[in-house]
Amino acid sequence: MDRQTKQRRIETYRRRCREGGLPLTEQRMAVLEAMLDLDDHPTADRVHDVVARRDSRVSRATVYRALESLARIGVITKACHPGKAVRYDSRTETHHHLVCLRCDAIIDVTDDRLDALPVPDTSSYGFVVSDLRVQLRGVCRRCRELEETS
Ligand SMILES: [Zn+2]
Ligand SMILES: [Zn+2]
Structure with a gap:
């Protein structure tokens, strides 16, 4: 994904979070950016790997919670899939x-x-x-x- 597309999607995220009443904390932002970088319907664990590489203080539980709250307001979606782990989708x-x-x-x-x-x-x-x-x-x-x- 080129930088412009990424920037545009981040702007959409910001707007949706505002509209959904979900404060876009630094950690949620890091999760969103990781979602865009992975861009292949990652599991929460993979998102955590990427986030933790940039900031090792972010726990797995924080990433799970961030993904769930972002999915709840429709900023990302959950891809239903027969695999064991939930897969998240950055395309809505x-x-x-x-x-x-x-x-x-x-x-x-x-x-x-x-x-x-x-x-x-x-x-x-x-x-x-x-x-x-x-x-x-x-x-x-x-x-x-x-x-x-x-
Ligand atoms: Zn295959
Ligand atoms: Zn998809």
């Missing part, structure tokens, strides 16, 4: 995911037809849908190439 605009079942990679995909999918009526489940994202599962290019060469 509508997009979908290609999920590799071998290596757990999550690849962003945008597609007008997927965006246009109608939301089914879930009222009989007592469930309120806030977002519709499609998860296409399969095997990524890297894993396929590894399979072919072995």
Whole structure:
């Protein structure tokens, strides 16, 4: 991600945090910057690794809490994924995911037809849908190439 894009996304974060009534503390800012630098749907542990490299005083628990509160106000999103750890997503605009079942990679995909999918009526489940994202599962290019060469 180039510096300009990063700066723009940080500005959006600042605005959303203000609107959501969440003070953008130094530690939350560090977490957001790490999210942008990783940019591959990192787990909380990976975000913590990056944050701790810059400031070793930031604990894992602080990073977890920051990610959760940022997700609650919609500054980042949680990617639902069958893996063990929650994956966080720095992109909040509508997009979908290609999920590799071998290596757990999550690849962003945008597609007008997927965006246009109608939301089914879930009222009989007592469930309120806030977002519709499609998860296409399969095997990524890297894993396929590894399979072919072995
Ligand atoms: Zn893969
Ligand atoms: Zn994504």
